[in-house]
Amino acid sequence: MEKKILEFANILRKSGIRVSTAEAIDSFVALEELSLEDREIFKDALRTTMVKRGEEIATYDHLFDLFWSGFYDNLRESFGQATGGMPEGMDIEDLLRAIAQMLQSGAAESGDISELARALLTADLSQLENLIRMAAEQAGTQRIENFLQVGFFSRRTLEQMGMEGAADQLRQLADRLEQAGMSPEQIQALRNLIDRLLEAVRRSVRAYTERELQKQNHDYMEKFRRETLLEKSFYHLTEDEIRKMREVVERLAQRIKNVLSIRRRRLKRGKLDLRQTLRRNMSHGGIPFELIFKQRKKDRPKLVILTDVSSSVANVSRFMLQFVYSLQEAFTKIRSFVFVAELGEVTPLFQEKDISDAIEAALEGGDTINVYTRSNFGYAFHHFWQNFLSAIDNKTTVLILGDARNNYNDPRAWCLRDIHNKAKNVVWLNPENPSAWGFGDSVMDKYLPYCDVAEECRNLRQLSKIVDSLLL
Amino acid sequence: MSKFESVEQVLEKLSKEHYIADKNIATVVFLADKLEKPVLIEGPAGVGKTELAKVVANATGRRLIRLQCYEGLDEAKALYEWEYSKQLLYTQILKERFTEKMAGAASLRDAAEKVGEEDSVFFSQHFIVPRPLLTAITSDEPQLLLIDEVDKSDPEFEAFLLEVLSDFQVTVPELGTIHAKQRPLVFLTSNNAREMSDALKRRCLHLYIDYPSQELEARILETKVPGVGQLLIQDVVGMMHKLRALDLKKTPSISETLDWARALLALNASDLDEEIVSQTFNVILKYEGDVRKAQAELDKLLQKKAGEAAAKAPGAAATANPAATKKGALH
Numbered sequence: 001m002e003k004k005i006l007e008f009a010n011i012l013r014k015s016g017i018r019v020s021t022a023e024a025i026d027s028f029v030a031l032e033e034l035s036l037e038d039r040e041i042f043k044d045a046l047r048t049t050m051v052k053r054g055e056e057i058a059t060y061d062h063l064f065d066l067f068w069s070g071f072y073d074n075l076r077e078s079f080g081q082a083t084g085g086m087p088e089g090m091d092i093e094d095l096l097r098a099i100a101q102m103l104q105s106g107a108a109e110s111g112d113i114s115e116l117a118r119a120l121l122t123a124d125l126s127q128l129e130n131l132i133r134m135a136a137e138q139a140g141t142q143r144i145e146n147f148l149q150v151g152f153f154s155r156r157t158l159e160q161m162g163m164e165g166a167a168d169q170l171r172q173l174a175d176r177l178e179q180a181g182m183s184p185e186q187i188q189a190l191r192n193l194i195d196r197l198l199e200a201v202r203r204s205v206r207a208y209t210e211r212e213l214q215k216q217n218h219d220y221m222e223k224f225r226r227e228t229l230l231e232k233s234f235y236h237l238t239e240d241e242i243r244k245m246r247e248v249v250e251r252l253a254q255r256i257k258n259v260l261s262i263r264r265r266r267l268k269r270g271k272l273d274l275r276q277t278l279r280r281n282m283s284h285g286g287i288p289f290e291l292i293f294k295q296r297k298k299d300r301p302k303l304v305i306l307t308d309v310s311s312s313v314a315n316v317s318r319f320m321l322q323f324v325y326s327l328q329e330a331f332t333k334i335r336s337f338v339f340v341a342e343l344g345e346v347t348p349l350f351q352e353k354d355i356s357d358a359i360e361a362a363l364e365g366g367d368t369i370n371v372y373t374r375s376n377f378g379y380a381f382h383h384f385w386q387n388f389l390s391a392i393d394n395k396t397t398v399l400i401l402g403d404a405r406n407n408y409n410d411p412r413a414w415c416l417r418d419i420h421n422k423a424k425n426v427v428w429l430n431p432e433n434p435s436a437w438g439f440g441d442s443v444m445d446k447y448l449p450y451c452d453v454a455e456e457c458r459n460l461r462q463l464s465k466i467v468d469s470l471l472l
Numbered sequence: 473m474s475k476f477e478s479v480e481q482v483l484e485k486l487s488k489e490h491y492i493a494d495k496n497i498a499t500v501v502f503l504a505d506k507l508e509k510p511v512l513i514e515g516p517a518g519v520g521k522t523e524l525a526k527v528v529a530n531a532t533g534r535r536l537i538r539l540q541c542y543e544g545l546d547e548a549k550a551l552y553e554w555e556y557s558k559q560l561l562y563t564q565i566l567k568e569r570f571t572e573k574m575a576g577a578a579s580l581r582d583a584a585e586k587v588g589e590e591d592s593v594f595f596s597q598h599f600i601v602p603r604p605l606l607t608a609i610t611s612d613e614p615q616l617l618l619i620d621e622v623d624k625s626d627p628e629f630e631a632f633l634l635e636v637l638s639d640f641q642v643t644v645p646e647l648g649t650i651h652a653k654q655r656p657l658v659f660l661t662s663n664n665a666r667e668m669s670d671a672l673k674r675r676c677l678h679l680y681i682d683y684p685s686q687e688l689e690a691r692i693l694e695t696k697v698p699g700v701g702q703l704l705i706q707d708v709v710g711m712m713h714k715l716r717a718l719d720l721k722k723t724p725s726i727s728e729t730l731d732w733a734r735a736l737l738a739l740n741a742s743d744l745d746e747e748i749v750s751q752t753f754n755v756i757l758k759y760e761g762d763v764r765k766a767q768a769e770l771d772k773l774l775q776k777k778a779g780e781a782a783a784k785a786p787g788a789a790a791t792a793n794p795a796a797t798k799k800g801a802l803h
Contacts (some may be wrong), residue, residue, distance in 0.1 A: 026677075038479070048500045283557070354721065
């Protein structure tokens with residue numbers, strides 16, 4: 001049992017559920033206290049000791065069903081089919097009883113019958129299940145990695161079980177029973193039954209191998225995809241991946257938040273605050289029992305975001321907005337603007353709606369701008385310079401997201417220069433590779449002198465690194 | 473206090489305390505009791521996490537000690553504090569005794585040593601203010617320690633909890649390490665405002681309480697709000713489940729179901745119709761936006777019921793009217 005639980009823990013780990021050895025041991029102890037007859041309790045006991053995250057419960061349930069059950073039912077079903085197709089007027093029970101009688105009376109020599117053959121004849125499914133499991137283990141089925149190997153491992157398992165031998169034995173048995181005087185109809189039925197039984201075994205073994213593959217691979221792809229999502233370029237995301245990505249962004253933001261709270265606390269303690277200390281200790285007769293320290297305040301940055309929402313960079317914009325707004329409390333104030341050629345403020349959207357709705361609305365231009373035009377960075381910056389320059393002070397970080405593909409319009413870099421002069425710093429995120437900056441209609445090179453930081457930002461990993469450094 | 477003997481017994485004892493649990497909850501409670509391990513309870517707000525701890529305390533005859541977590545909670549408020557003013561007061565009162573004692577001291581060093589001998593007078597149990605954690609550990613009687621909303625506490629506090637939870641001991645530098653006389657049963661609840669560290673999770677059993685199934689919720693309603701008719705129970709529970717499927721800012725929970733049922737009972741409603749539902753939406757939905765969203769879907773939410781209602785329209789109308797008039801009085 002313990003071995004099986006460890007194996008199960010291993011499979012959970014493969015699917016990304018972290019199960020420590022201590023937790024696996026907890027589950028042994030827990031099971032000792034419980035009666036194992038109730039499957040539900042067994043399942044709950046394993047879960048409570050090994051799975052500690054709400055969102056992992058669905059995965060656990062799925063794997064539990066795969067691992068702990070189902071195969072027996074599967075076996076029963078295929079054998080039910082095999083034994084069901086008897087010719088009319090003949091019952092499988094009768095047939096088997098007849099065989100047993102003949103064997104007992106010594107009318108026919110039973111010969112050497114392997115365990116497998118006996119299990120088949122007596123329809124002993126649990127013994128059969130055992131045999132399949134053991135053989136599969138010897139065949140190394142637990143090492144199966146992909147679908148192409150199902151055939152190979154099924155064959156090996158069958159070999160290990162001694163399938164051919166058992167088939168021969170059963171056929172010989174039928175022959176001997178015939179000689180011993182069994183009626184021709186019965187013999188014919190028996191032969192058919194044997195064939196069907198053998199076929200059922202083959203199918204069951206194959207099913208077992210497939211389950212094993214599922215077990216080993218469950219969520220493996222999922223995990224793989226999540227990992228690669230971090231690296232995958234925003235340009236090449238499918239609809240489905242965009243949905244998945246949202247969760248990943250959420251999780252990254254949460255992690256940064258956690259780290260942030262620790263960082264803040266470390267920064268807090270500053271010099272001794274004499275005045276406060278004296279005041280606080282007046283009740284102790286002026287004896288300084290309690291010391292008060294000045295709290296060093298780390299300025300939370302103010303953020304002004306200018307986001308290009310033209311279709312070419314919409315995905316990048318989406319995730320950056322989500323990221324920044326998931327971290328809202330880390331900033332004193334966020335004002336966000338979207339532009340294609342015109343520029344409009346979308347800050348109110350984020351106050352009224354929840355994040356994902358607000359983002360979708362912002363990407364549509366938020367009722368303030370027309371998004372179906374060609375990008376014109378110069379025009380947008382000029383507009384900002386005219387109307388919103390007052391939004392920037394020396395504590396503000398200006399975050400610009402865009403590919404700087406200006407469609408050969410006037411870049412009006414001087415607007416950015418003025419923004420740069422007023423702001424604490426200007427950070428430009430460009431989804432294009434730096435080697436492409438300034439080529440074709442890209443005017444990145446014109447803007448570059450006025451950016452304190454200009455980074456390539458094509459995937460989530462880069463994005464999270466940049467956001468993190470903003471907060472430091 | 474007695475230990476539970478089986479999962480079934482847990483279910484039974486909990487239901488005696490009017491807490492309707494499913495088998496999952498019972499299994500975890502049983503194991504926590506048997507293995508003396510803390511339980512981390514997670515789940516949406518208002519599904520009865522804190523309630524479970526209280527009920528288990530009652531069922532096992534343990535005293536409940538509650539530690540409410542919040543941002544900025546530190547050891548001094550959770551574990552113990554030296555009572556400065558009392559110490560100060562005592563020094564003032566005992567000043568003369570000190571002078572007497574010091575009279576014989578030949579040198580400064582001698583005097584300091586003599587004072588040092590009396591150290592333990594001032595740093596003793598006498599001057600310590602035990603906070604919930606220390607109380608739970610030092611008590612002679614069996615306790616149930618409820619650490620509520622642990623996700624609201626700071627990561628540092630969580631690290632400090634680890635010592636308490638794994639060994640049931642705390643270290644007071646002046647007094648040494650104090651071991652638990654009786655291992656308290658520990659329940660931690662979390663609303664997942666922040667994910668707890670793996671180290672903490674490893675030491676705990678984990679229980680995820682989700683919104684209950686329709687059948688379970690109906691049973692909860694039946695026990696918690698006596699006097700509610702079956703028809704109303706079915707209506708209310710059905711409606712709640714449909715509401716939870718909507719994309720709401722705050723999904724209504726069991727506590728809202730109970731509040732609602734009580735409100736409807738007070739209004740004398742025997743089943744739900746459009747009028748009474750829209751009048752009482754503010755009991756279950758806490759945001760203006762949510763109410764609006766639900767109002768818009770109201771037809772759909774009540775749709776299935778239209779047929780049934782038509783069948784016994786006279787009865788329903790008769791009860792709906794007095795309810796509507798009473799409603800005015802309630803506001």
